């Protein structure tokens with residue numbers, strides 16, 4: 001059965017062009033740093049992000065963790081948002097692997113301001129950990145995008161305190177579409193960043209960590225420590241080249257589809273769409289219809305060929321991506337509307 005899968009943009013399947021590129025990829029051994037396709041992908045990633053160098057990583061989580069290990073010494077504290085992926089969804093890895101603790105900024109809009117940075121940088125005191133790093137995220141997992149001004153303000157303040165800035169840019173190309181800016185314009189406000197090719201860019205596996213040549217050389221050693229040294233990774237990098245050269249140019253379609261989905265969902269009685277975080281391909285909404293069977297909703301949708309996640313604290317998240325077209329959305333809207341009438 002072919003499913004319409006709205007759970008995440010990580011579910012995107014490799015495109016035909018990717019599969020063909022993978023089949024004919026020229027490979028070497030990336031641990032010997034001689035896989036030509038990996039090198040090509042790393043060079044392109046660095047160029048698109050305005051950085052000197054890049055390294056191919058198996059996952060966004062590993063790229064984030066290798067970056068923190070490279071920037072920080074054990075015992076440092078890092079400043080980041082309470083709901084940032086690094087803080088909330090990486091199983092506490094930064095504490096386990098890099099030995100850092102977290103100064104968590106807890107704000108409803110998740111925007112880290114210059115004031116937040118200033119208030120959380122530690123002074124000289126034998127009781128305090130050293131502040132080692134500011135971590136920003138853009139686009140935010142909440143569906144919001146930080147403006148260039150917001151990024152600059154946090155970056156400038158960090159620099160005033162001599163602090164490096166890292167960007168978890170898993171969806172930086174979605175942020176770029178929303179801002180009408182390039183990835184490099186966003187990345188000018190960080191010293192290093194990671195982005196994923198395995199999400200809306202449809203590659204099967206992988207993320208790129210980008211920064212200075214020296215930083216990437218040190219991150220390469222940390223990738224080795226984490227067991228992320230891959231061999232004939234050119235097979236995967238070939239798909240990544242299609243992600244960067246082709247798929248970045250179509251992301252706006254996912255945003256338009258998400259706008260359409262949000263607008264049409266909002267017309268269904270009982271549904272309230274969260275318009276405050278509608279910047280990219282993520283749509284958050286609540287179903288407030290009385291008697292609605294939240295528990296059975298995902299299973300009922302799956303029976304009709306639609307995969308969704310259950311609500312988190314009463315909020316559903318539908319994600320548009322390369323494998324979701326307008327007709328799929330229309331089908332989903334009809335199903336949701338019918339289910340609310342039936343169950344509500």
Ligand SMILES: Cc1ncc(COP(=O)(O)O)c(C=O)c1O
Pocket residue numbers: 058059060061062064085086137140141168170171196198207
């Ligand atoms: C903002 C953000 N950072 C990092 C990651 C981690 O990526 P991966 O699943 O490849 O480890 C994700 C994954 O969803 C993410 O949304």
